[in-house]
Amino acid sequence: MRVKIGSKIKGWTVVHAIRTRSDIDYDGVFLATREGRWMTAREHTGKSLDDGIQESGEWWYGEYFDNPETNEPYRWNQAVDAYEELAKKAGSCWSRFFHQRAREAVAEHLAALDPMGTWDLAAYWNKDGDTVAGATFLLPARKAKESLLEYMHVTPAVRDAFRTPENLRPGSDVDKAFQHVIGAKGDVRVRIGAHTFGLTHQASYGKLAFPHRPHPDWRAEV
Known part of the structure; x- marks a missing residue:
């Protein structure tokens, strides 16, 4: 079973995942969340991109960040740091951009929790x-x-x-x-x-091409 961002495994939503080949085996890790809880998980080593998770949905092992006496921002900050350390143990999963990519994935997940559908910002x-x-x-x-x-x-x-x-x-x-x-x-x-x-909404547009949706009060800078 291949772990994909946005997929669910035993009720956990995958926020970020990577599986790579090093020498002989494939190894992988993923970061997931469930109802405010966060988890870092190590996949089983295997022979392909698709055998890190067993058919039953079991991964190799994980670390959980779910202390109810702490808030969720603290939990996901802890989880991202631990996720990077876990990646360093998993074959060639880690790179110098790993923490940045994981952080971006968390931001993307959180931003999607409450759809905006509003003007450009x-x-x-x-x-x-x-x-x-x-x-x-x-x-x-x-x-x-x-x-x-x-x-x-x-x-x-x-x-x-x-x-x-x-x-x-x-x-x-x-x-x-x-x-x-x-x-x-x-x-x-x-x-x-x-x-x-x-x-x-009081800012200017750059060179990025996308359909503009300016605020009704927005005026282009002269």
């Missing part, structure tokens, strides 16, 4: 007031939300916040910030430490 990340740490051109709303979630995932502000026990709990300010962004239908602005993250 741009993501931005400012630190220490007005210093721009990251920004995009106007993008389709869901893509902009993915970019914003990636910004939030990589910033040291989030990792620093998670060093404080109260920020690990469900309903903490950090948890609320992530949930506010995930549920956003349009412009949004949140703050974590000295960092501000947001989506805005």
